[in-house]
Amino acid sequence: MAAPAPSPDQGNDLAHAATAAVARLADEPVDHRFKGLPLDVAPGTTLGELAAERRSLFTGGFSTPVLALSAERLEHNLVALADYSARHGLAFAPHGKTSMAPQLFARQLQHGAWGITLAVPHQVRVARAHGIARIFLANEVVDAAALRWLAAELDADPDFRVICYVDSPRGVALMDEALRAAGARRRLEVVVELGAGDGARTGARTEAECAAVADAVAATGTLRLVGVAGYEGEVPDADLAAVRGWLRRLTDLAVAFDAEGRFAGLDEIVVSAGGSAWFDAVAEAFTALPELSAPALKLLRSGAYVSHDDGHYRRLTPFNRQPDEGALQAAFTLWTQVVSRPEPGQAFLNAGKRDAAFDLELPEAQLVRGTGAGSVRSAAGLTVTGLNDQHARLRVDEGVDLEVGEWVGLGMSHPCTIFDKWQVIPVVDADGTVTELIRTFF
Numbered sequence: 001m002a003a004p005a006p007s008p009d010q011g012n013d014l015a016h017a018a019t020a021a022v023a024r025l026a027d028e029p030v031d032h033r034f035k036g037l038p039l040d041v042a043p044g045t046t047l048g049e050l051a052a053e054r055r056s057l058f059t060g061g062f063s064t065p066v067l068a069l070s071a072e073r074l075e076h077n078l079v080a081l082a083d084y085s086a087r088h089g090l091a092f093a094p095h096g097k098t099s100m101a102p103q104l105f106a107r108q109l110q111h112g113a114w115g116i117t118l119a120v121p122h123q124v125r126v127a128r129a130h131g132i133a134r135i136f137l138a139n140e141v142v143d144a145a146a147l148r149w150l151a152a153e154l155d156a157d158p159d160f161r162v163i164c165y166v167d168s169p170r171g172v173a174l175m176d177e178a179l180r181a182a183g184a185r186r187r188l189e190v191v192v193e194l195g196a197g198d199g200a201r202t203g204a205r206t207e208a209e210c211a212a213v214a215d216a217v218a219a220t221g222t223l224r225l226v227g228v229a230g231y232e233g234e235v236p237d238a239d240l241a242a243v244r245g246w247l248r249r250l251t252d253l254a255v256a257f258d259a260e261g262r263f264a265g266l267d268e269i270v271v272s273a274g275g276s277a278w279f280d281a282v283a284e285a286f287t288a289l290p291e292l293s294a295p296a297l298k299l300l301r302s303g304a305y306v307s308h309d310d311g312h313y314r315r316l317t318p319f320n321r322q323p324d325e326g327a328l329q330a331a332f333t334l335w336t337q338v339v340s341r342p343e344p345g346q347a348f349l350n351a352g353k354r355d356a357a358f359d360l361e362l363p364e365a366q367l368v369r370g371t372g373a374g375s376v377r378s379a380a381g382l383t384v385t386g387l388n389d390q391h392a393r394l395r396v397d398e399g400v401d402l403e404v405g406e407w408v409g410l411g412m413s414h415p416c417t418i419f420d421k422w423q424v425i426p427v428v429d430a431d432g433t434v435t436e437l438i439r440t441f442f
Contacts, residue, residue, distance in 0.1 A: 021131030036066030065351035095303025102130035121146035151184035227270025247285035280318035311413025
């Protein structure tokens with residue numbers, strides 16, 4: 001049986017606390033730290049005040065390059081995964097390392113998320129500073145200083161819940177030593193991470209190794225085993241069959257651990273997986289999970305969905321396999337400006353590696369905004385062929401008009417790398433009005 005979903009009151013309380021905490025971000029002054037924002041704002045103007053002016057991204061003084069996040073597409077994506085999770089009986093802890101934007105964390109909680117997934121202690125600290133009360137820490141933490149801080153957070157706030165990976169007896173020993181030295185009064189909840197296979201990323205490789213890790217946890221007085229987890233996106237040579245096979249191993253591990261009494265006394269048993277490429281397989285596997293001795297908290301952790309993209313995840317989203325289940329929309333556009341046309345077939349834009357994601361593939365030119373009366377046309381015939389630090393090289397096909405001063409809108413691949421290029425991101429309505437400014441913390 002599945003763990004009961006948080007009651008509406010519980011969910012509302014979590015969202016309310018985070019929403020209240022992020023409200024103060026609006027009080028941060030607009031200044032030289034934030035690229036792309038208008039240069040004519042009065043000294044002392046805050047991010048909240050600038051957003052309230054509802055300026056046009058294109059005529060309101062924003063300087064290029066500037067990254068824009070579509071308000072409508074963002075909301076569409078938030079609803080799509082919230083509805084998908086609810087429909088399949090999954091709790092949802094979206095991976096916050098994608099955006100590192102507490103305002104978006106709060107929006108995700110408002111849409112029913114159980115909590116937020118994070119990868120490293122710094123990210124947890126950011127989330128805690130902005131009112132996040134439930135965190136899934138998808139990494140083993142062996143840093144003594146970070147564990148002292150976590151222990152202090154847990155001891156100071158009885159409503160704070162954090163669940164952390166463990167994947168080795170050595171890691172367990174280091175965690176136990178640090179928590180004992182810190183005088184931790186609350187046990188740290190942990191899940192054994194099952195690795196995705198030889199040559200994959202972290203995680204114990206075999207079920208026997210997982211059992212040894214669980215035994216090590218049981219021998220401590222500072223840790224409590226609450227479930228199993230892993231990341232199917234690291235399955236070598238992943239295809240649907242291979243991912244399903246690994247997910248069966250994960251659910252079988254939960255069943256075996258439960259039969260061995262390793263979860264005795266728990267109110268719920270955590271079983272967690274799920275990136276942005278195979279969440280359909282996760283939903284399928286978790287639906288088939290046999291009844292355990294306590295309700296199962298079936299925790300999905302997809303993160304890139306929040307903005308989606310125009311490349312990697314556009315090709316990999318499970319909604320391509322299941323179009324009846326929904327769809328995601330690429331929500332980012334990097335607006336750049338043509339600064340040079342030195343040759344007939346060549347142009348240069350004023351955005352490069354410092355502004356655009358390029359770790360998976362180059363940006364793609366999508367739109368051109370003309371200098372006259374805001375006319376917009378397709379960028380067909382324009383191809384980004386390379387990036388320098390502050391320039392994009394653009395091939396211009398014969399017969400394609402493009403003038404110095406025109407704006408070119410770029411789509412990009414890999415949300416995680418898009419977000420971390422920008423400390424403040426304008427949220428833009430369909431008509432170009434900036435309605436909000438999203439602050440990131442990388």
